[in-house]
Amino acid sequence: MLRGLYTAAGAMNALQRQQEILSNNLGNVRTPGFKATDGVVRSFPEMLLAQVSNPDNGKSRVQGEVGTLSMGVYLQETMPQFTAGSVTETSSPTDVYLRPAAGTAGVPMFAVEQEGETRYTTNGRFSIDEDRFLRSSDGGYILSSEGERIQLPSSEFQLAKDGTITSLGENVATLGAFQIDDLTTLEQVGNDWRVTGEAPAQAPVEFQQGFIEEANVNLDQTMADLMMTYRQFEANQKVVQAYDKSAERAIEIARVR
Structure with missing residues (x-):
């Protein structure tokens, strides 16, 4: 009986983590450049049950296979989705979009x-x-193609398509854009990313000032997934409650006897 209880409780843990992931996606639907995260749910390896007898000689003997038993599911990993979001023109000089070649x-x-x-x-x-x-939006220093902080002589500047920043008639720096080819080397830190492998090379992009890439979160789909996950959580919660009532009744019967 307890196996079913553990299976339902494990599913609740996985679904709760899924709800947290979907809620975080939903909360960042207006964050420029945000990449939605998906949770990958896997089932535990199934166990093969067999009927075992123990004759007088003390040696156990398998009489036959009963069948397989699933031990439930768990959240194996989270995977960010690096699909591009929609591009919006803002006309703000501090909004920059990287258009890939x-x-x-x-x-x-x-x-x-x-x-x-x-x-x-x-x-x-x-x-x-x-x-x-x-x-950056999180307060970090935006770096140039040389890895240096970018300090402007004036609050007004122009950004060329090749990344050259011009202010007060002089070239200040070249805005850095770096190509991440192996996405498995990325480690998420807040809304930023840390590269665990070799430093990335310059990216072949076109800089567009006054444009911004929106989050790639599908609002309608995320809301639907969140509701479905919540209902699945409730269903498993009812299973746990049913097992709890059954155990309580069994204890009462045992006391009477």
């Missing part, structure tokens, strides 16, 4: 200095701080 694989990202290390982001919504440094 035709026929290229991988994902182009901006480089950002955050907490003393270089990370990468697909969020092109920047800002300029009081010292005129170009900053």
